[in-house]
Amino acid sequence: MPELPEVETIVRDLQEILPGATIKDLQVLRPNVIRGSKTIFKEQLIGKTFESISRRGKNIVANMGSRLILVVNLGMTGRLGLQQDDSLFTHPAIYFTLNIGPTLVYDDVRRFGKLNIYNEQEWLDRSAQLGPEPLSPDYKHTDLHEKLNSSLSPIRSWLLDQKNVVGVGNIYANESLHLSGIHPQRPANRITEKESQLLYKALRKILLSAIQNRGTTLRNYRDVSGKGGNNSTKLRIYGRHGENCLGCSEQVQRIVFSNRSAFFCPRCQR
């Protein structure tokens, strides 16, 4: 469910709440959302204090002190929130009892999300396998162009692969490709330098404005306080098949490849 803008919104919310909070107790109701044994997971986390919260791609990264890192990937329907109103959590998977404030809840309808504990080195290694952050000032359009050159895969699939660039999921891949006028099935290595520059700009613009709108809520996504994001009405192409393209009024098409829907305008995107 959540892509970079949604995870960024949650991380900013958590930064206001968690640093300094100590985990007093922990209940794992759904063991399949954690890697490894529930007993070890509890042993490692109970008594630890949240030192800082950050984001790497679609991962929420919590520094727990003692060189221990808790990494939360929300999958499709994962969500972190505070238990101020029980009715908000339909599928609680983990309860974190803190020394201050309400209980922190990890809730996940489909349980595709995962919580992982790493030591510092393990996380560095894992993080090194991920691609660059698209919003980092170090990320240049030439980085994107060079990497595109070595791949035959359709550009929409390429954008979803976290080894190439992190944080982009199906919504923002489709949105960026529409804004830059590139067909989702175009082989990555057949994107011209000029087009890759357009894609680079589109990607950053789309992600930044979605962050400003606190993310896209189609169904399950909620911020930490339980509110949906405001970006869904701003979508230009995602989910709009059968409607008119905003640029040229041609009908928006939907096709499926790699088991995911792609939306595009046959006139604006070649």
Place this chain on the structure above:
DNA sequence: AGTGTATCCTGCAGGC
């Protein structure tokens, strides 16, 4: 090596 597909789950919308 580098891609595409099936799979993990539950809920919901739409067709009959």
Place this chain on the structure above:
DNA sequence: TGCCTGCAGGATACAC
């Protein structure tokens, strides 16, 4: 109403 099918923001193990 109820049953069936398809589809949903992600990541990964596997087959080619």
